[in-house]
Amino acid sequence: MLSPMPPRTRLRDVLLGRDHVCPWWFVWTFDNPLRRMIHDPEQILGGLVRPGDTAVDVGCGRGYFTVPLAGLVGPGGRVVAVDLQDEMLAGVRRRAERAGVAGRVRLHRCGPDRLGVEGPADLVLAFWMAHEVPERARFLGEVAALLRPGGHLLLAEPVLHVAAREVERTIALAEAAGLVRVTSPRIAFSRSALLRRPA
Numbered sequence: 001m002l003s004p005m006p007p008r009t010r011l012r013d014v015l016l017g018r019d020h021v022c023p024w025w026f027v028w029t030f031d032n033p034l035r036r037m038i039h040d041p042e043q044i045l046g047g048l049v050r051p052g053d054t055a056v057d058v059g060c061g062r063g064y065f066t067v068p069l070a071g072l073v074g075p076g077g078r079v080v081a082v083d084l085q086d087e088m089l090a091g092v093r094r095r096a097e098r099a100g101v102a103g104r105v106r107l108h109r110c111g112p113d114r115l116g117v118e119g120p121a122d123l124v125l126a127f128w129m130a131h132e133v134p135e136r137a138r139f140l141g142e143v144a145a146l147l148r149p150g151g152h153l154l155l156a157e158p159v160l161h162v163a164a165r166e167v168e169r170t171i172a173l174a175e176a177a178g179l180v181r182v183t184s185p186r187i188a189f190s191r192s193a194l195l196r197r198p199a
């Protein structure tokens, strides 16, 4: 017997915000060679990790930040790339192999309501993804538990389709999970917050 076709996400639904999870085929719209002109990964992440650190890139997409993070943590560090979609993780694998850093990148497919990643992490990056998570309080609780004391969460939400009050709500949930807001880094086309797990 034929199995039922999975539901298809259409471009119109994505543009109208009707679909909550960014489909893998839509990523090229922002993860393309022009992006480096607005999002320089080394500049955004450089002060947040050191050689030997462990970083977790949640909702990593096709690894725009994962691979530069792997460069920043160096051969003695590691990066866990976490996403819901196998197609995204396959893209991360290809990119990491091309850059010669695959040995320090671990791929992890999570569920919509549970990351299931073991810590401790020095940095969790949640770039343009938190608004896609249905159970945000639970998600941020898991992120807070994953961080080592003194570790950071960098949260960035896309300015074009996440309102300022919605981002503030997400930050309040992170604070309720025990994180402390340190600053609001300036990142192009983003509303951002750097939060820290108290030592």
Ligand SMILES: C[S@@+](CC[C@H](N)C(=O)[O-])C[C@H]1O[C@@H](n2cnc3c(N)ncnc32)[C@H](O)[C@@H]1O
Pocket (backbone or CB within 6 Å): 021, 022, 031, 058, 059, 060, 061, 062, 063, 064, 065, 082, 083, 084, 085, 088, 110, 111, 112, 113, 126, 127, 128, 129, 132, 133, 134
């Ligand atoms: C807009 S993309 C951003 C990708 C990447 N962070 C970047 O900046 O290029 C959002 C990503 O979050 C992932 N995502 C959505 N909900 C998620 C969840 N609950 N847990 C983990 N990843 C999720 C999607 O599959 C997608 O790859």
